[in-house]
Amino acid sequence: MIFLFVSPGVIISSDIVIKCKAAVLWGLKQPFSIEEVEVAPPKACEVRIKILATGICRTDEHAISGAMTTKFPVIVGHEATGVVESIGEGVTSVKPGDKVIPLFLPQCGKCSSCINPNGNLCVKADVTGKGVLSDGTTRFTCKGKPVYHFMNTSTFSEYTVVDESSVTKIDANAPPEKVCLIGCGFSTGYGAAMKTAKVTPGSTCAVFGLGGVGLSVIMGCKSAGASRIIGIDLNKSKFEKAKAVGATECISPKDYTKPISEVLSEMTDNSVGYTFEVVGRLETMIDALASCHLSYGTSVVVGAPPSSKMLTYDPMLLFTGRTWKGCVFGGWKSKDDVPKLVSDFLAKKFDLDQLITHVLHFKDINEGFELLSQGKSIRSVILM
Structure with missing residues (x-):
């Protein structure tokens, strides 16, 4: 049985296929094509969502460029807010009419990562680009051809279907065009500082990469009470915004002849406690690791690394005492923590x-x- 939301207080059973507009990628390095697609009804333990607003994230661009493994044709997008349109049999956590955020990182609540209080990389996460839902099939069709899903969400469509583990209910008062960022970019950066690194008050932090996620890292460092936050980027036009959200100073590696780790050490009297790599480049990951204090520093890999690339580094960087960590979605448990982050936004804890x-x-x-x-x-x- 599937349920369809018609208007407040009115729910009828339905198994209709919805025709709507979606941005389809037909192949690698091609532009989006706005197409009419067919979106099948949700099966058992699935949810069909009407998308209200969706952000453009660098990870979506990785699918276009080939830096991330993706099957074509595909509907990408993974940072959104929507309203539940209908639910499949067995769905209990959301109902038609609920305002929700689709989750590119699921939380099944049953696997070892979900059960462990320190884990969040659910086994249902689509990290290999399989492009289908749990039953191995897609809910999208265009011009008679199946169209693949992306990161369990596919939000560049007026309607999408996700597993119940990939959606969470949020406050009905949340503005969709703003809180959609909590679906990926903001939460990833903010959580990297607050939850993964656990930045301490009075500490010194360095953030490599000042895009949307990097700025969110800065906001997290500031919220955690860091006294000095150094933004690092080749593009100096980003410095003003970085300072507006909390960076105390910004530098460009192009302005120095010596390694950036030495520059930071001299700037801070060798006191960088936390570094964050938010670019996704292997060389920058090593630079960030080398830039935190050799005996007590923590470096967090936040930027998605390129597919099929191996990293080579000097093990002495770790042997001397540094901690090197990675995080997906800031370390948050998605179904549990996203509604709390939305509530924090409504309470004006961040902007x-x-x-x-x-x-x-x-x-x-x-x-x-x-x-x-x-x-x-x-x-x-x-x-x-």
């Missing part, structure tokens, strides 16, 4: 407006990716 530079209509999605590639946007939000 998402500082991250949103452009609000675009769905038909202008290619423009949003051009802004991203040109370094002219922090976060573009697409209104559906």
Whole structure:
């Protein structure tokens, strides 16, 4: 049995296929094509969602460029807010009409990662780009061809279908065009500082990469009470925004001839306690590791690494006492923590407006990716 939300207080059974608009990627390094797609009803333990707003994230661009393994044709997008349109049999955590955030990182509540209080990388996460739901099939069809899912979410569509483990209910008062960022970018950066690194009051932090996630790391460091936050980027046009969200100073490696780790050591009297790599480049990951204090520093890999690449580094960087950590989605347990983060936003504990530079209509999605590639946007939000 599937249930369809019609209007407040009215629920009828339905098994209809919805026809709607979606941005389809037909192949590698191609532009998005706005197409009419068919979205099948949710099966057991699945939820069909009407997307209200969705952010453009660098990870989506990785699917276009080939830096991330993806099957084509595909509907990407993974940072969104929506409303539950219908549910499949057995769904209990959400109901039609609920405002929700789709979760690219599921929380099944049963696997070892979900059960462990320190884990969050659920076994249901689509880390290999399989592009299908739990039963091995897709809910999207376009021009008679199956279209693959992306990271369990596929939010560049007016409607999408997700597993129940990949959606969580949020406060009905939350503005969708803002809290969609909690679905990925903001939570990933903020959590890297607050939850994964556990930045301590009075500490010194260095953030490599000042895009939307990097700025969110800075916001997390500031919330944690760091006294000095150094932003690092090749693009100096990002420095003003970084300082606005909490960076105490910003530097560009291009301005120095010596390694950035030595520059930071001299700047801080060798006191960098935490570093964050938010670029996704192997060389920068090693630079960030070398830049934290050799005996007590912690370096966190936040940027998604390129597929099929191996990292070579000097083990003395770790032997001397540094801690090297990685985090997915900031370390948050998605179904549990996303609603709390939305509540914190509504309580004005952080300001998402500082991250949103452009609000675009769905038909202008290619423009949003051009802004991203040109370094002219922090976060573009697409209104559906």
